[in-house]
Amino acid sequence: MRCFVENHPAESFDVVVIGAGVIGCAVARRFVLEGARVLLLEKGADILSGASKGNSAILHTGFDAPPGSLEVACMQAGYEEYMAIVSRMNLAVLETGAIVAAWNDEEVAKLDGIEAQALENGVSDVRRVTREEILQREPHINPNVRAGLLVPREHVIDPWSAPLGYLTQAVQNGAQAVFDAEVKTAARVGGEWIVQTTKGEFRASFAVNCAGLFGDQVEQVFLGKASFEIRPRKGQFVVFDKPAASLIRTILLPVPTERTKGVVVVRTAFGNVLVGPTAEEQEDRIHAGVDETTLKGLVAKAAELVPALGEVPVNAIYAGLRPATEKKEYRVQIDAVRGYITLGGIRSTGLTAALGLAQHAFRLYSNAGARVIPLANPVWPQMPNLSEHRERDWERPGDNEIVCHCELVTRREIESALNSSVPARDFGGLRRRTRACMGRCQGFYCSARVAEITKGRFENPLSVGVSHE
Structure with a gap:
């Protein structure tokens, strides 16, 4: 199943999520599991193209978060849910x-x-x-x-496979995701948002802003002014x-x-x-x-x-x-009348808090009067393992051509990443899905083979010998 569509101008969604970082992927998943028809819009070519791609990958308990804060509540709810789904989704x-x-x-x-x-x-x-x-x-x-x-x-934890798993579950249960879709304008007309993007027009009853480093700018587009400054x-x-x-x-x-x-x-x-x-x-x-x-x-x-x-x-x-702001706390607000939620200013604790923030956003949505019916039997994808303390693909039987010898990445892993429900759409996305070219040689020895395997798959092909993020 492909996760991205070019445009569906006639279709109206319950919720449009802006931003495919870890927060946006978690929000898309939660709303889909609760029964909403979800569209995710991302200005980048792939998920985690902004702030979410670089972090320390720590799953926090919230021990040093501000007591009584939304941050600590979402961190601890996120921690609990992550640990509950680890084995079910083969996360690390x-x-x-x-x-x-x-x-x-x-x-x-x-x-x-x-x-x-x-x-x-x-x-x-x-x-x-x-x-x-x-x-x-x-x-x-x-x-x-x-x-x-x-x-x-x-x-x-593995900071890339987790959000990929969230969006994979969302997509396999009916969500749609559009990439290279930068939001240009948004207007509230007849009880729904009409959102104009670089990939065309989309409609949704409710909008959830998870735009990270551009969260204040997206809020300016939707509401006419921003309540925070990135x-x-x-x-x-x-x-x-x-x-x-x-x-x-x-x-x-x-x-x-x-x-x-x-x-x-x-x-x-x-x-x-x-x-x-x-x-x-x-x-x-x-x-x-x-x-x-x-x-x-x-x-x-x-x-x-x-x-x-x-x-x-x-x-x-x-x-x-x-995406720090002028204040330390999370910048979360809802405009129930216009059908808008922002999850802004989510800094280093966002990887842990993502699932908890998604729960919180859905509560705000429900409290605003929205009604959906949770999925009775959702699909639970099994994510490929990239972590070193568990069995890797190269250890499994079958055709195990090692493409990246530093990180022991197989051709099977690369081809799987290119053909999954949420396929890699650029070289950075492929690296985060497989670890290819991330070892001590940084792609010096394997980038030619990776370029060969991915030929014709990316809008911006991998150029051998050129540094990539």
């Missing part, structure tokens, strides 16, 4: 736990407050750990660590090569500041170690460049926390943008 969880590590007297003094906040948020399994306990658990950590707070249920915040990351994974098993979190959660050291589901992000304000909503000075600083910070990381080669560098 790398169970690591996390330690908030304190390195000086000032940071040690803050641990009591962090623990109290965690308990207030219902995360009752946190506990203080001594220097000796930390070193026993993490023998490669800098022995200058003073103390910490263990958060056992902070884990790592202020992009860049985060740069360093990815260490596979040997680094043997040096750490627990997420290392810093004692946070008022402005940022700080730099973390975390294993990835793909067998690497990630260090980052930074927190840098910028005006550009599209381009997230990296700079040598900052990246060297991240490498140095990683080696300071886990000295042996200083001997491991860097596998990749990248930067992502977070």
Whole structure:
């Protein structure tokens, strides 16, 4: 089943979702499961083309979120639902736990407050750990660590397969998705929205704005003014090569500041170690460049926390943008009269909160008087596994031509990604579905074969020897 349509001007949907990041994919899924006819519009060529493609992939418990906030409620609801559907959709969880590590007297003094906040948020399994306990658990950590707070249920997930799974389930249960469909105008006429896009005109009774870095601009289009202002915040990351994974098993979190959660050291589901992000304000909503000075600083910070990381080669560098606003909290509102919901200002916790935000959006929709009947027997897709701690496709029997030797990606995986219900529509989308060209050679050896396999499939073909995101 193909998930995208060129245009259906005569068809009217119950809900149009703007944006195919992790929030938009989760919202599309929730509304479809509840029985709504859903259309998703994405200005990019594929899902996760904006802020959602770059994050630290941590499944958060909400232990350090503002007590009583919508953020903590959605994070915890999202965490609970994700864990409930993991086996049903073949999603990944790398169970690591996390330690908030304190390195000086000032940071040690803050641990009591962090623990109290965690308990207030219902995360009752946190506990203080001594220097000796930390070193026993993490023998490669800098022995200058003073103390910490263990958060056992902070884990790592595959940040790309999860939202792909959400949209796949939505599509397999009737949703439609249109890509390269930038919203240009929206008018409320006769109880429905008439939305003009670069792919034509679409109609829906209700609109849910999940446009991330462009959320304020989309709200301006729908309502005539925006209730918030996006202020992009860049985060740069360093990815260490596979040997680094043997040096750490627990997420290392810093004692946070008022402005940022700080730099973390975390294993990835793909067998690497990630260090980052930074927190840098910028005006550009599209381009997230990296700079040598900052990246060297991240490498140095990683080696300071886990000295042996200083001997491991860097596998990749990248930067992502977070849709921060002028306020720290989520910017969620509803205009029930005009049939509009915005889910804005969803920053680093969005990967965890996505399913919870989708639940919240549907409650707002229902409270506005909308009535739909939940699906009795929805389809539950099984997602391909990309995580390193579980069986990979190359280990399975059959024709296992290895296309990408760094990441052990098979031709079967690539062809599956090109022909799935939500097919890869550009090279970035293919990488996120398969890990192809993401290894230590960054596509130097395998990009020619990938270009051959994908010939004629992408609007912008893969050019061998050219750097891609």
